[in-house]
Structure formats: structure tokens, C-alpha cells
Amino acid sequence: MDSNNEPLRQAIELLLDLPNVQVQAVHQDRNGSYIVTLVSTEHGATCHKCNKRIDKSNGHGEWVTLRHTAIFEKPVYLRIRLPRYQCDCDGEPTTTQQVSWFTRRSPFTIAYEAYLLLDCVNSTTADVAIKKKVTCDESQGVLDRHIRKSVDWSTMEPFEVIGIDEISLKKGHKDFVAIVTARQGNETRILGVLEDRMKETVIKFFRSIPKVLDLVGYKLYA
Numbered sequence: 001m002d003s004n005n006e007p008l009r010q011a012i013e014l015l016l017d018l019p020n021v022q023v024q025a026v027h028q029d030r031n032g033s034y035i036v037t038l039v040s041t042e043h044g045a046t047c048h049k050c051n052k053r054i055d056k057s058n059g060h061g062e063w064v065t066l067r068h069t070a071i072f073e074k075p076v077y078l079r080i081r082l083p084r085y086q087c088d089c090d091g092e093p094t095t096t097q098q099v100s101w102f103t104r105r106s107p108f109t110i111a112y113e114a115y116l117l118l119d120c121v122n123s124t125t126a127d128v129a130i131k132k133k134v135t136c137d138e139s140q141g142v143l144d145r146h147i148r149k150s151v152d153w154s155t156m157e158p159f160e161v162i163g164i165d166e167i168s169l170k171k172g173h174k175d176f177v178a179i180v181t182a183r184q185g186n187e188t189r190i191l192g193v194l195e196d197r198m199k200e201t202v203i204k205f206f207r208s209i210p211k212v213l214d215l216v217g218y219k220l221y222a
């Protein structure tokens with residue numbers, strides 16, 4: 001991409017739909033995938049040792065490449081190296097900035113993880129891995145991370161419809177996890193991934209939903 005091509009840069013930023021990033025370069029590789037180099041426009045980090053907010057620059061973390069949701073059906077890979085900051089607490093440790101749109105150790109952005117998970121509904125993680133050209137370990141890793149994650153209800157808008165679907169871990173196996181989704185208008189959001197679909201597990205999850213989100217009363221479809 002021509003670095004002076006401001007309209008194109010803005011268009012790609014809009015399509016990526018990620019907070020606090022700026023597109024630095026875009027190119028297409030031999031397979032037609034978009035490789036997008038980003039910089040973070042956020043400033044500062046939270047010290048991993050003392051939890052203090054810090055903003056004394058100290059270089060960058062490692063380059064990471066993350067798969068993101070497709071643009072016009074072309075795979076998108078993001079390259080970023082996040083800024084690092086130094087604290088004045090004991091040992092003057094450095095901390096690489098954490099951002100809201102990907103979790104460390106995942107090869108995917110959070111948006112791409114949600115997309116993969118929704119694609120697993122009524123399918124198997126192995127089928128999705130083949131379809132999306134990711135490894136079985138990677139698609140299984142997405143499930144594992146979501147099963148461990150607790151729901152941050154404070155960021156949730158009230159929803160009207162909740163769905164429970166199942167994802168089978170392997171073809172022909174009896175291992176299922178349950179995925180709970182909420183529909184708000186045209187949008188489907190993942191509320192949680194439950195380790196099994198036993199009645200007690202599902203009831204426990206539903207009891208954890210704060211009453212404030214339940215004002216409109218939701219319909220259950222399953």
C-alpha cells in the first residue's frame with residue numbers, strides 16, 4: 001500500500017473494526033491473503049508486578065501475527081508489535097502493553113475466535129479446522145480458552161433471546177460442549193462455552209446471569 005494513500009488506510013481500518021490501532025502497511029501475499037501491519041495508538045500499560053499505570057517507554061515486545069476476520073472473503077493476518085513500558089517499582093520491570101482485542105498466546109484476534117466458535121455450532125472443531133485452514137489444536141485451543149473464561153456481564157447489553165447449541169469435539173464421539181449465545185437485533189454474541197451440556201451445568205450458568213440484563217425477559221430457544 002502506498003503510505004500516502006490515506007483513504008485506503010482509513011477504509012482498511014474501518015473494515016478491521018478494531019479499537020485504537022492505525023494501519024501502517026497492507027499487502028497481499030501469493031495466496032491472496034491480506035497482510036496488515038498495525039501500530040497501537042493506545043498509550044501506557046499496567047505494570048505486571050505492582051499493577052500501577054506506567055507510561056515510560058521501553059521499546060517494543062516481539063512481533064506477533066494474528067489471524068483476523070476476512071475482508072471480502074480473503075484471509076486477513078495482522079502484524080503488530082506492542083509498545084513496552086518500564087516501571088519504577090522493585091527491579092524496574094518492563095511490561096508489554098495489553099490490548100482488548102487479542103489475548104496473549106492465541107494466534108487469533110478475539111473477533112476471529114468468536115467467528116470460529118460460531119462456525120463450530122452443529123459441527124465439529126475438526127471440520128471447522130479443515131474449512132478455515134487452521135490446525136485442530138488451534139480450533140481446540142479456542143474452545144478451551146472460552147470454557148475457562150468467566151463472562152464479563154458488565155460489558156453486556158440486555159438481550160432478548162438466548163440460544164444453546166452444541167459443538168462436538170470429534171466426529172462420532174460423544175463429547176459435546178454447549179455454547180450459549182445471545183441475540184441482540186441482528187447480532188449474535190457468545191455468552192459462554194460450557195464444559196458439558198448436563199442440566200446442572202446449564203442451570204448454574206443461567207443463575208449467574210445478572211437480573212439487570214434480564215429486564216426484558218428472554219426467550220429460550222434450544
Ligand SMILES: [Zn+2]
Pocket residue numbers: 047048049050051052087088089090
Ligand atoms: Zn511496577
